[in-house]
Each structure stands twice: as structure tokens, then as C-alpha cells.
Amino acid sequence: MDMENADQKFMRMALDLAARGRGRVSPNPMVGAVVVKDGRVLGKGFHQAAGGPHAEVYALEEAKGETAGATLYVNLEPCCHFGRTPPCTKRIIAAGISRVVVAVQDPNPKVGGAGLRELEDNGITVTTGVLAEEARRLNEVFFKYITTGRPFVSLKAAISLDGKIATRTGDARWISSAESRRRGHELRRAADAVVVGVQTVIKDDPLLNVRLSAPQMGDGARQPLRLVLDTRARIPLTAKVIRENPEQTVVVTGSDPPAHKVAELKAAGVRVWTLPLRKGRVSLPALLAKAGAEKLTALLVEGGGTVNAAFLEENLVDKVYLFLAPKIIGGATAPTWVEGKGVDRVAMAGLWRNAGLTKIGDDLLLEYYPEKEEADVYRDCTGTGPGTTGDGTERRALLPDRCGGNGERFSPGRECGGERGLLDGNQNRG
Numbered sequence: 001m002d003m004e005n006a007d008q009k010f011m012r013m014a015l016d017l018a019a020r021g022r023g024r025v026s027p028n029p030m031v032g033a034v035v036v037k038d039g040r041v042l043g044k045g046f047h048q049a050a051g052g053p054h055a056e057v058y059a060l061e062e063a064k065g066e067t068a069g070a071t072l073y074v075n076l077e078p079c080c081h082f083g084r085t086p087p088c089t090k091r092i093i094a095a096g097i098s099r100v101v102v103a104v105q106d107p108n109p110k111v112g113g114a115g116l117r118e119l120e121d122n123g124i125t126v127t128t129g130v131l132a133e134e135a136r137r138l139n140e141v142f143f144k145y146i147t148t149g150r151p152f153v154s155l156k157a158a159i160s161l162d163g164k165i166a167t168r169t170g171d172a173r174w175i176s177s178a179e180s181r182r183r184g185h186e187l188r189r190a191a192d193a194v195v196v197g198v199q200t201v202i203k204d205d206p207l208l209n210v211r212l213s214a215p216q217m218g219d220g221a222r223q224p225l226r227l228v229l230d231t232r233a234r235i236p237l238t239a240k241v242i243r244e245n246p247e248q249t250v251v252v253t254g255s256d257p258p259a260h261k262v263a264e265l266k267a268a269g270v271r272v273w274t275l276p277l278r279k280g281r282v283s284l285p286a287l288l289a290k291a292g293a294e295k296l297t298a299l300l301v302e303g304g305g306t307v308n309a310a311f312l313e314e315n316l317v318d319k320v321y322l323f324l325a326p327k328i329i330g331g332a333t334a335p336t337w338v339e340g341k342g343v344d345r346v347a348m349a350g351l352w353r354n355a356g357l358t359k360i361g362d363d364l365l366l367e368y369y370p371e372k373e374e375a376d377v378y379r380d381c382t383g384t385g386p387g388t389t390g391d392g393t394e395r396r397a398l399l400p401d402r403c404g405g406n407g408e409r410f411s412p413g414r415e416c417g418g419e420r421g422l423l424d425g426n427q428n429r430g
């Protein structure tokens, strides 16, 4: 096998190992590592829990005594700073590793590339970019969080062929198949928090927890928080999300919720976040800022259609998962997965790039990302092409002018109207 093929084979192994950390390592990235010498795998490891040893440590430990002259494969640049654990670069150098193959640099601008430079300065050959796209996709949540301080927002809906999420009478159980619902629970397991509107709680009284068998859950997986958007604290105290594991529930209100209801909610054991208003409801940019500050790296928005539309209108959705069920519900008043005002003309509709199509029995799971290039062209105020405006200003700074809350266009840019902020380097991979 030539070196390029070998690099891909062992990097794939590292990526598969890394993925075993899904739902367990937040706010850290998923990382896998493999130590190889003469085509033989001597050690493997993956990051298993935030605050625990990094993948490289497990792999080097397993290969102990044989690491001199070996190659280390790791899907993310090894850390070179003290976080909650000592720097991996030092251990790699001490182990006598002669070559390190990395899929992607650490995206944290405060550390990006420094780990690789330290390895090279110590005579280690460094190769980067092997299976980079897969590696970026695997850690898309971490990449967004570490560079913006905001969570990665996924939106999930189970819809009929005609785009309905319930019948005109409000019946919503079940749109998709049992197997699709199990996949939906896997998405919840990977999220730090599930987000719904208060109407969904009032109408459906859902539990919003992960219901998978113990082996499907895996070791170390935890239940996501449940965030209920509820400007005036209308949620019934009898709701299941309040009666069952209230410590997992946050009622997110606007700036002036009724004091007696807040007191009742707190007495029931749920948390209450009081956030500013925007267009008369809970401000979603403020919600993302608060969630980021609480180290929630991945949000899963589960509707209903009013909340979905609000996230889309503000360009806050990073990925969409649609479970499409072979049913036609019909009815002009039956809710669709995107309600709200909508755009006036088709030319104003946001564009989305398909990133996955999976058949689940007779259901389909469709995955989409915002189409950035098209949006960049649309959004370029000066016509100077993607990237910057004529005066060199980063274009994202212009987004509020283009779409700042007037609902003009469902556009796929991120963080519209929100602030951007960088995390401290020490928050990376600690």
C-alpha cells in the first residue's frame, strides 16, 4: 500500500474512533488517534470525556515501548497548551514519534497551527489535510463553537409528504416511523440541549428526553437540557418537562415574565432564563449567546413551525434534518414545519445544499446545510465577490443591514444580528 492510501486508511480508523465520543465529550471535540509502525497498529485511543485524557494519550500508552520512529494519526491538531490536561505535543515528542499525520488544524484562532509548529521544531515530520473534509464535518459543532462562542444549531422535523407536522386538529403522533423516531433520539443524544416553543409543550406535552436502550445510549452519554421558549411563562406546571426531571428543563422567558409564575417554576425545580425581547418574543440571538456562555455547544431545535420559522428568519440554523414520511395529511390549516410570515417572492427564498439522503424503511432522512456561496453573492453589497466588501470589511458585519430582523429573506448566513466572539484558548480541549 502506498503512503497516501495508508494515510487515508489509518486516518479513517482515527475518525471512527473519534466518533465513539459523540454525545460524551462536549464542549470538547471528538478526537481519535492511532499509532502505526511498519503498517502495524500498535495503539489506538479516543477522547472519552471532557476533562479526561486526550486520544493521543490513550494511543501512546497502548503502544508504550514501541513508539520510537512510529507514525501517529490524529484527526485534530494535537494540543500544545495546558488546559485540564498537559499538552499532548510534549508526550508525542517524548515518545519519539517520527511522523504525525493530522486531518485538520485546531480551528481555535488562538492555538491553530502552534501544535504542529512545535512538533516540526522538534524534528517530527508533519502531514496535514488527510480526510480533512470528513474531519471538519465530524467536529462541525466544535468548529462553530470554538470560533464564534455560539452553539451549532440543528433543526429537526418529522414531516408528511405535504410538509405538515400535525393535522388540522393538532394530532401529531406519529408522523414518522418508529425507526425514524429512534434516529431522532440519536440526534437528541448528540445535542447539549433540545429547543421547543411553548405551544408544542401545551399541545403535545412531550418529554423531550433521549429514549434509547442502554447499549444504544453508550457509556457516559447524558440527557440533553430541554429549553422551552416561553416569553410570558405560559407553560402549565403540570407539563411533563416540569414534572419529570425538572432539573433538566429551562424555561426561557422574555424580559418581564409574571413574577409569581417564575417563583412557581423555580419552586418546581426548573431553571428560568430571562432574556431580552426581540419582536415581542424571546430574543434568539440572546438565547444563543446565553447557551454559548453556558457551554452548550449543540442545540437541536424541534419546533414547532413558529419556532422553526423564527430561527430560519434570523439565519441561525446551521443544519436541517428532515424525516420525510410517506403520508399526505392535507388541510390548509394543518401546521407546516416552517410557519411565520415567509418571503414574498421565490427569488428571496433561502438556498440549502443537500448533504445526505438516507432511506429509513419507507421514510427518508434528508440533511441540508445553508448554501453559502449563493448567499454570499446575494449579500455582497459592493459586487466585489465573496469574502470581503470593497473596503475590506468582513461581509458578515453587513448581515444585519440585509436581514436584520425584517424577515425579508430566509438567508443561510450565520449569526445574523448576533454578536461574534472568540473563546479563550484554554477552553479548547480541556
Ligand SMILES: NC(=O)c1ccc[n+]([C@@H]2O[C@H](COP(=O)([O-])OP(=O)(O)OC[C@H]3O[C@@H](n4cnc5c(N)ncnc54)[C@H](OP(=O)(O)O)[C@@H]3O)[C@@H](O)[C@H]2O)c1
Residues within 6 Å of the ligand: 156, 157, 158, 159, 164, 165, 166, 170, 171, 172, 175, 196, 197, 198, 199, 200, 201, 203, 204, 229, 230, 231, 232, 234, 280, 281, 282, 283, 284, 302, 303, 304, 305, 306, 307, 308, 310, 335, 339
Ligand atoms: N412533527 C414534528 O416534528 C413536530 C415537532 C414539534 C412540534 N410539532 C407540532 O407543532 C405544533 C406547534 O407548533 P406552533 O407553531 O403552534 O408552536 P411552537 O413553535 O411550538 O411554539 C411557538 C410559541 O413559542 C413562543 N416563542 C417564544 N419565543 C419565540 C421566538 N423567538 N420565536 C417564535 N416563538 C417563540 C411563542 O409563544 P409566546 O409568544 O407566548 O412566547 C410562540 O407562540 C404542534 O401541533 C406540534 O404537534 C411537530
